[in-house]
Structure formats: C-alpha cells, structure tokens
Amino acid sequence: MGETINVLSHSVDEKAASIKRLLKMIFGASTEKTATVTKKRKPKGNSQPKEKKKGHGRNGAADYTGAEKTTVAHAQLKHKDRCPACLKGKVYVCKQPRTLIRVTGTSPLTASVVELEKLRCNLCGEIFTANAPQDVGEEKYDASAGAMIALLKYGNGFPFYRLQNLQDSIGIPLPASTQWDIVRDFYWHAYPAFDELIKQAAGAKVVHNDDTTMKILSMVNETQDAKRKGIFTSGMIAVVDGHKIGLFFTGRNHAGENLADLLSKSEADLGPPIQMCDALSRNVPKDFKTLLANCMSHGRRRFVDVYDNFPDECTHVLNVLGKVYKNDADAKAQNLSDEQRIELHQNRSGPLMKELRKWFDEQFEEKKVEPNSGLRQAIKYMCKHWDALTLFLRVPGAPLDNNVCERALKKAILNRKNALFYKTERGARVGDLYMSLIHTCELCSANPFDYLVALRENSSEVKYQPDQWMPWNYKQAASEIKS
Template identity: 45%
Template sequence: MISATEAQLDELLALARAASFPQPQYDLLAGVLGTFIHVMHALQNAKTSLKRFRHMLFGKRTESTANVLKMIGTGTGGAIEPAPNDSAALPGGVGKESKKRKGHGRNGARAYSGARHVDIDLPDLKSGAPCPQCFVGKVYDSPPRIVVKVVGQAPLAATVYRQARVRCRLCDFTDTAPMPAGVSSSKYDHSCASVLALLRYGGGMPHHRLDKLQASMHVPVPDATQWDLVEKAAATGPRLAFEEMIKQAAQGDLLHNDDTPARILALMGERRAKAEAAGKAMPSTKAINTTGIVSLVGEAKVKVVLFLTGPAHAGANLARVLAHRCAQLRAPQQMCDALAANTKGDFETILSLCLAHSRRQFVEVAENFPAPCRHVIDVLAKVYQIDAYTKVEKMPDWQRLLHHRIHSRPLMLDLKKWMEKQIKERQVEPNSGLGQAMRYMLKHWWGLTQFYRKAGAALDNNVVERALKKAIVHRRNSLFYRSQRGAEVGDIFMSLIYTCESCKANPFEYLQALQKHAADVADKPHLWLPWNYGEALARH
C-alpha cells in the first residue's frame, strides 16, 4: 500500500511535464491519477455514508471522547497512544478524576413519593410502656422501619360497584345505596385521560396497542374511547396551560430550536390529493416536522419545552412563539444548528450555532483521518471541561463568559489557525470528509464561538435534541397522527409532560390538577404552570 496526498500527485504530474513526456502518455498518466483521486474520495465518502446509514438503522454509541478515540485506535490497524493528561492545566483541575454518576444504585424509599403511604401501629405496645423483654426499662418511639412493596395492575383499572336497591311493589318507590365518597360521577375518571396521555405522548404507546393490552386483562378500553378521553381533556385546562407556556417561553433569554420529521396522514399522499381535488386549502409545503423549542426563562432558568407539529419549519415556529415576546425586552439568544430553516422567519435573535454538530462531522470521518480529527476532538474536549467547571462552580453568566474568554478563547483561536494552515498548505484535501468538516467549522466560526463573546450563550443544542427524542419515541411507536387536530393534542400533552420532567414535577398529578381546576386555570393560567402550580393547588 502506498499513501499519497493530492499535492504529491500534482507534483508528480509537474515532474512528468518537465521531463517532456509525450502528450498522449502525459494525458494517460493524468487520467490515471485523476481516477485514483476520484475513487479514493468516493471510497471515503462511501464509508462515511455507510456508517451514517448503519447508525440510522441500529443506533450509535455515544460520541464521547473516550469512545471516539477507541474507535480510531481499532479502525486504523494500530492503537493510538492516549493524549497526555492536560487536566492540570485546566481551571480547577477539571477532569482529574472521573466520578461515578449518580442514579446507578437502588431506589430508596424517598424515591417513591408517588406511592400510597400506610402507617402501621404496634398492636400492643405504646410509647412509655414497660419493656416486655427485660421488664425494667421502658420503650419509647423510634424511627419506623421502612418497607416498600410494589404490585402490578393494568394501566387502567376498573371497579364494579353493586349498589343495593329496594322497591315498593305497591307504589313502585325505589331507593338505591349511595356511592362511596370521592367516586367520580362519570364512568371515566380524570385520571384515565392523564394516564392515557402519559402512555401515548410520554411513552409512545399507541391507543390500539393499549386496547389489546386492556382487553387481555379483561378491563376493556377501546382505542376510540381512549382518543375521545384525551381529546376532551386537552380542550380544558391543558390547552390553556400550553398557550400560557408559549407566552412564557417567548420571554426567555435563550431559546433552543430544532426539527425532526413527523407524519400527519391528512397532509400526505392520497388524502392530500383528495382534499386538493375537493378544493380544500392545503399547506404549500409538503414537509411535515415536529419542532422542539426549549426556552430558559427567568433568573432561575426554568426550562419551558414546547413541541409544535405541522407543515411549518423550526424558524417559522420560533417566529410564532416570539410573536408573544414583550416589546420592551431585548432580542433573545438563539441556539440551533446551521440549517437555514432554523433561522428563517420574521424575528430578531442573537444567533449561536451548535458546536456538537461541528464536532460530529469530525467524529464521522475520524477512522479515515485519525490524527487531525483527534486533535480537533481533544481541543473541544478541553473546552467542554472548562464549561463543566463553570457549572460545578455555579458561575453566573457574566463570570462564565469571563472564564471562557480567559481559558477557552486561546484554545479555539489556536484551533482556527491550525485548520487554516492545514487548508492553505494543502495538507488536507478540500473535498475530502476532513476538508469539508474544517470548512464547515471555519465558515460558521462566529456562531460556533459565541460562548466566549455573549454572556449566557450555550455551547451546543443538545438540550433540544434530548427533548426531541420524546417526539421520536412517539413517531417510532405510534407512527403518525391522523389529522392536524391529533397533532395539536399530541403537542399539548407532550409539551406539558416534558416540561414537568425538566422541572422535577409529577406529570400525572399536574395533568390531574389542570382538569380538576380548569376554571381556575382559565382565570389565572400563569399560576398553573408545571413549576409553580403547587402553590395554587395548596390554596384549594
């Protein structure tokens, strides 16, 4: 195997020209070398494309630096020596020790805050009674022993009440035993809609699948009934809270946005063609997306998560949200990737671009270009370590900005000079995967490095990509919405559920509260949001 760069092959052609090669032989040599370059580029691109396709089908491992370096070591025929530990040069020694993440042990009793708690008293002994063993001392209250018991049941449980009745055979008077206190007057309690919304829009379980599960447990709840329940519930308190969340999100200092494909059958294929033939107005665009928007609101930086599904792209949906922004507020910061659809809309923002997207381009070609890709990944790893330190120290935005200017800015400027030198000196083929990754980073350099220019600017768009996984789980399991109305119901519940999760609220209890107190939500919706509804609920 012989390795050669495109510059070396050009030099070979120049020498052949200087040696006065006959023109036919020179043209043949130029053609052979050109074909070789074309084939090598195609092979590299094919490897990258196949890798992406494999990831689409089977998923991919985390893109952590450790995994990427391991992939490089196994993919090049020889392991690469680990980089020297530069953690001592980083502020606070970030990265010196890898601490085990929380959440890998058993769940303690405190984790079961949603469980029913039962106090069991001693049948014979009371505090202050004589000790039954030594007969001398006395026993006093001690911390109780905690035992957790978990039982299984159908997602929707039913109770059949048999009410005793009496009837007078002479005058036909009847009397029926009253229902127990607290039993809902309707067949389906508010909790049914809450559970159905959590299963469908929080976990992706289709109504038809739950229909079969319930039937197998002899507690039938048809899929049509399930839809009626969630549609009816969405039209009350949940819709009002969702609309208020849009207004609150518009006031945020930093908004993340991104798209993922979605399916609405009424806007696709034969249904769309029939509607157009019938003269019904249809959206001009055929692309259907679910837009995720995560807004950090207030000094507490509460995460408000919105999902908007339809024929509009992320930029148009962000414009829809920012239309509710107070005119006296300055332009917010926006974090997204460099796709034009994310910024296309009638709004003004301070744009930052996702550093993780740029890094991913180097990760995808790391097996073909291990050494230069490793250099880029190592530099970005240091930047992320510096940012992690600011979070550990809970720095305010202005202090975090100063910290990045001192520690991250020199690293990034050195990286920029290095990439420009690589391209200028033709050490990297401009059309190769590595060259394209470098050109992407240099082209969008200003947006990718806003984190050391603007206070509060994010490094990446990972927060909204994590949020969009909920929409992806729904798409992979429930596959589609039938109509735009169905998509709106899904957006309402998905937004409420994920916002609850982001602020550590119980989504089931929250959906219950919105339905039971719909009139109060309509009167003062700003008091019934996932992060503050507990105070309003305590007053009732």
Template identity: 40%
Template sequence: MTQEFTDIDSEELDGLIQRVQEAKEHDLALSPEDCQILLKALKTLAALQERLSDNDITLHKLRKLVGMVRSSETMDTLLGQKGKGSQKRPRPRATKPNTQVKPKITQHKLDDLSKGDRCPECQQGKLYKYEPATLLRITGQSPFVPEQHIMERLRCNACGQYFTAKLPDEVVEDGKPGQKYGYSARSLMALHKFFAGAPYYRQESIQALMGVKLTASSVFDQTELVASSLQPIYTLLLQKAANAVHYYLDDTSNRILDQTPIEKPVRNSDKTRERSGVYSSGLVATLSDGHNIVLYQTNIGHAGEFIDEILSQRNLPLQPLLMSDALSSNRPSLGFEVEHCLCNSHGRRQFAEVLNQFPDEVEQVLNWYGEIWRYDDEARELELNTTQRLAWHKKLSLPMMKKIHSWGKSELTNGSVEENSGLGKAINYFNKHYEGLTAFCRLEGAQLDNNRAEQALKLVARNRKNAMFHKTTKGAHVADVVMAMIATAAEAGVNVLDYFNAVQRRQSEVMANPEQFLPWNYQSDI
C-alpha cells in the same frame, strides 16, 4: 445556669422528631441514644433562654452558638456571599423538588394478643410494646381497573323521597357524576401514549390481555379531553415563551396522513410555493426567572417558522439568545433580531463522522473539543454566574476554538487536506460558522450546544417510532399540547400524574386563571 450550647445537627434533630412521633403513635419507648439527644436539646433551649434574658448577645453570635452558621470569621461567611449572589442572573434550578410518592401505610394488629398479656411461650413474663416489624411491598395491577359502585338507596313509602348512600371522596374527586373514565385513567392514557410511546391500539391490546375492554378510539377520545383541559395553560405558555431570554430550537420530520399540500410563502420572499413536508418543531424557552418552557408544533413548516410565530408576540426590547444548528430553516425570517448561537455538537459531529478516514487529524480535534466540554462541566460544578462563566470560557475555551480554527486553515492552505474531502468539508463548516460556534465565548448566557432541544425532541421521536404517524392535524395538535405539558411539568419537578388530575378536576378555575396552574405555580392538592 452555666450550661453551654450544644451544636445539634438539623438532620439529627429531624430524625429525632420522626422517631418521637413514631414512638407516640405505637406507644413505644425511646432508645437511650434518643433520650440523650432529647436531653441535649432541652438543655440547649434552657441555656438559650438564659442568654436571651441577659440582652448581651448579637444575632450573628446567637446563630453561631446554635449551629446555624459555621464557626468561621472569614469575609465570605460574615457577608453571607453577598458579593457573589448579587451578580447571579436567574438560571434553571440545579435541583428539582422530590416528587416521590410516599407508600400507603397499613397497620396490622395482633388479634389474639395485647399489651399486658402473659407470654404464651414461657407463661411467666408479660408482653409490652416493641418496635413494629415492617415490610415494603410494591404490587402490580392493570393500569385501568373497572370498579362498579353499588349505592344503597331507600325510599319513603309516604312521600316517595329517595335517600342514596354517598360515594367515597376519592371516587367523587376522580370524575363528574356519570363519567365512565376517571381523571386518573385519562391522565394515564395520555402519559402512556405521549411519554411511554404506547400507541392507542397497543393500549387496547395490552388491556385485552388483562381482561379489561378498552378500544383505541376510546383512548384517543379520553386523551383529547385531557388536552382540552390543558389547552388554557398551553396557550399561556406560548405567550410567556415570547418573552424568554434564551431559546433552544430544532425540528425533526413527521407524518400526518390526512395533511394535503398547502401553499405557503417562501421565506424572505414575496413568492409562495406548494409545500407538503411535515415537521415537528421543538423549542425550550428559558424565562428571566429561570423557569423552562418546552413547546412543540407539528405541521407543514420548519422550526424557523415556529420561532417566527413565538417572537411575533414578543414585547421585550432585549434581543434573546437563540441556540440552533446552522440550517437557515432554523432562523427567524420576519425581521426579528436575535443573538444567534450555533451548536458545537453539530460542529464536532462533522469531524467525528470522518474519524475512520482521517484518524490522526480528527482525534486531535476531538481532544480539543473534549477539553472545551470539560471546561463547561467545571463551570457548571463551580456554579458560576453568567458573567463568570463567560470570562471562564474566554480564558480557557476560546484558545481551544482558535486552535481548531487556525489548524483547519493551515491544513487547507498547505494542501495537507483536500477541500472536497470529508475532512475538508468539516473544516469548512467550522470556519464558515466560526462566529456562531464561539458565541458561548462572546455572549453572556450563550450555551455550548443545542442538546436540550434534541433531548426535548426525543418524545416526538419515540412516538414516531412506535405509532409512525398522526392521522389528522387534530391528533397532531393533541400530541403537541400533551407532550409540551408533560415536558414542562417535568422541568418544574412536579408529579405529572397528580398535576394532570388536578387540572381536570379544577377545570373551571384553570379557565378563569391559568397562571395559577402553571407547573411551577401549581401546589399539589392530592
């Protein structure tokens, strides 16, 4: 046989396989185009068997002939980019798994016609199978639907033994016997509250509009059960976050109605003082394997105290990178060594806030900063590793930062800008924190801004805007646990609803081995 190999695109082959399966299921004929592709594939298989039997083909040539590698002889292609790949440090994955829910497929049969019947229209031809018509319909319903299951029972009139009809598997898997609210209902309550920002009382009122009685206290009770199921995984995430290689850190004010002032140590001092300010701290920890952990803590305490608690469990000698704004309350204070990087979004904001008063001067600074962010975007698009990215910013971004620094010094020195003016304060902020702001040009893996932490705190801000406060510290802890698991699971790209359901359903396994149920280790069993 002298048949040449045919280069068949993998997408083309996948599509053919799907169409063949559909044709088999619906008893359809393949189109002439599909028959041609199938013929090409069979000829390629036959030719492949012939070449393999001759024992005169290398693995690389075989991969090239069947279209697995490009028909190129460049060094990068031959070496498989080994030089570049070996230098790459773990980093967050650029793409996330597709968690889109597949539609439920329902077959509708013709009741009065079947294959082989005479055509009712012309009374001459016979009917044969044809490609089915399709309709994708997305329906709506109340989030919580009550279902009353009536199970038939029989009883022996001699021994009195009962025989009860079994419930469907989907009902059994959604809760324990006698459990009123299924796992799926509990998960939805938690997601509505801590992701959609629907307070407990609002869930009660909207369900009343739909004719389903659901009290705010019941919603809280069920959400608390979800948090209890997630607690072992949350505790493990706290431990793993202690050994992260990079942290984003920030906090925002919050309220706990029942929280009374407490006596707490003054940072960097042996003294104590009464404190009453409640804050929600948000932390994004990047592990050495590239996975991201998102954590929250709501109490009387700033983000710096939260990172102190995290780092107190650290057992790695390597100093982590810590990205935050320049507030001293965001720095660790218990002797933990970190490479502190400062957020350039905050540095830029100092100038942007006085744009109206100093339009010409500030526009120039914002243009310089715009170039820096453009360079950072290009580095991301080029998928540079940490070493390459650092060299990239040293070459392109550092000169821009130096321009801002020298320009600001010059403006203050020659008296063009008054030191106590808005622009003078912005320049002083930049000059004072210049080393931290340029960390991304000095340290491998250092980031340009703290936007990740601020994005994480949007969950807190959304709930604060809608619910305004937590009533108790217990309720605040429930919020911290559920929001952390929502955000971390979303980072891992899993279906959060299915994940929460599985954790509740397999609670005994979660408690015995929470490592198995980390979002990036979880395998859907739905």
C-alpha cells in the same frame, strides 16, 4: 494516473464515511465520547483504582415518591415505655424506621363496579335505590384516567390500540376510540396552561429550536396543491427565569417559522434572544433578529464520522473540544452565574478555540488537507459557522450545543415510531399540547401525572389564573384551594 487514483481514493473514503453515518441512523450510536471514538484505553499499570459509588445499586425507599406510605406502630410498646429487655431504661422512637417495599402489578387503568341495591314496592311500584358512596359519581372516567392515557400515549409513545389490547387482556376494556374522546375532552381543560406556557416562552432569554419530519394523514392528499409538501414537528426549549419550557408544534412550518410565531407574542422592549440551533437556514426566523448560536455537537460529529480516515487530525480536534466541554461542565458543577461562566470560558476555552482556529487555517494555507476530502469538509463547516459556534465566548448565557432540544424531539420521534402518524390536524394539536405539558414537567422535575390531574380537577381556576398553574408552581395553588 495519479490524479485518478486520488479521486478514487477520496470516493472510497467518502463512501465509507457515508456508510458509517447510515449505520448510525439505522442502529444508532451508543456513544460519541472521545475515548470511544479514538479507542483510547487507560494504561493498566499506572491507573488509579476507580472509586466505587456508595450504595448497592438498588432503589431505596426514598426513590419511591409515588408509592403509598403506611406507618405501623409497635403493637406492645410506645414512646417512653419501660424497656422489656433490661427493665430499667426507657424506649424512644428511632429517627430511621425499618422500611419494607412491596411492588404489586396492576393495569394502567383500573375500574371498580359499585352495585346500588334497589327495592321495589309490590303495591305501588315505587323503586328505592341505595345512595352511592361519596367518592363515586356519575362520571365514568375521572381526571386520573385522562391523565394516565395522555401520559402513556404522548409521554411514552404508547399507541391507543396497544393500550386497548392490554386493557382487554386484563378484563377492563378501553377502546381506542374512547381513549381519543377522553384526551380530546381533556384538551380544553389543559389548554389555558399550554397557552400560558407559550406566552412565557415568548419572553425567553435563550431559545433552542429544531424540527423532525412527521406525517398527518389528512394532509397527505393536499401535498399536490401545497407549496410545501413536508410536514414537521418543531421542538423548542425556552429558558425563562431559571425554568425550562418545552414546546412542540406540528404542521407545514419549519422550526424557524414557528420560532417567528412565538417571538411575535413577546413584548416589544425585549432584546433579541439567544437562539441555539444547528446551521440549517430553515431554523432561523426571517422577520426577527436573534443572537445566533450554532450547535458544537453538530460540528464535532463531522470529525467523528471521518475519524477512521483521518485518525490523527480528528483526535486533535476531539481532544480540544473535549477540554471546552470539560470547562462548561465545571461551570455547571460550580453553579456559576452567566457572567461567571463566560469569564471562565474566556480564560480557559478562549485560548483553546483560538489555537484550534489557527490549526484549521494552517490546514488550508499549507495544503495539509486534500481537496474534497471528508476532513476538509468538516473543517470548512467549522470555519464557515465559527462566529455562531463560539458565541458562548462573547455572550453570557449562550449554550454550547443544542442537545437539550435534540432530546426533546425524541418524544415526538417515539410517538412517530410507534403510532406512525396523526390522523388529522386536530389530533396533531392535541399531541403537541400534551407533549409540551409533559416534557415541561420533566424539565422542571415535576410529576406530569399529578400535574395533569391537577389541571383537570381545577380547570375553572386554571382558566382564569393560568400563570398560577405552571409545572413549577401548581402545587402551591392546589394546596391553597384545599386549605
């Protein structure tokens, strides 16, 4: 009877944890911070007043980097004129002018209609047409139009039909089919830069990878004959010479197979890269050796899921991992090198992880954790992948988690959520290119709109020197052409 009660109790606990995970999947989790999970509150009496951040919470003029700036000179006075107030001193230009910000509304794509006057001879019938302005050519959609459509669609998940409805309501029609024609033609101007990103990512020291499900309509009918029925978008973040490169690949291949294709383009004398991913076997390339690191966040989340059933044990684990993350944050704040960072972790995080592993072993050896319970499964997961989870203590540059790749995949997930699918494999390749270029710009703090415009306007130079037109150095190449 007692065993039956235990089995039922465990089943109820597992169902509760499963329902909690399901609710997170449906509605999302606002945060998984330890203080929130454990419902910890700071004492009111002894707590220090929180220091207020400087500023008033508004965006200053310096934040409007894309705004058009205009300088207005004083109407009556100029530099070193006599002061009209005291009639003795001289006025000088202040370093900080008074700034006024004016935000106006406009459609994502605007249009202008230029009417060229035509004159016709009443005798011979010859027609004379006025010359078009220098900035107006025969091309209907310029580089900025293609860049804006690509940025809205693949950077912000704005479907073609939704942009079509918006433009129609403003009186500047832009059919969805026309939008596709524009980004498809734009694809070939940007492809050399995308191909160069892949080549440079192949030689990365650290590579993050993961994948998410996707749908391509033209491949749906092929699932009956295909060996693999699933369709995925793989996301990769490669760290090369201090730059982060974001790549996306959509098709039937898993993340590990796409990573193998990427590493096949690397030089033979390069050592194995550090690979950060979750513990799924499909994320690991079969034909290439990597220094495997598993995501600490995935292991931590298992304790978050079962916290309600085992609050004391989970609080202990979350507090220890919180200290490890604090050490990593200190290393980033101090801008430590990879060697200095691993030394910091070995001195501070090493003892913490050693004690945590000892605590895990005690739970099994002293039978403190019940068989088949959610806590046992969480501990078992950590112990099974312990070497990969603690690679940051042995290899310089090994990251703690795969969060940067998880964030990157949100771009593909947003597109899937709003547009539901790609129609063809060609459409998926176009989407992969634009998402890769746009997200790499975001990782490098570059303006993706300006970058796409630069690729289109300088397509001939990009074709022959793509390494000079990367998101982190394209401005220099563009300025040399203008000069």
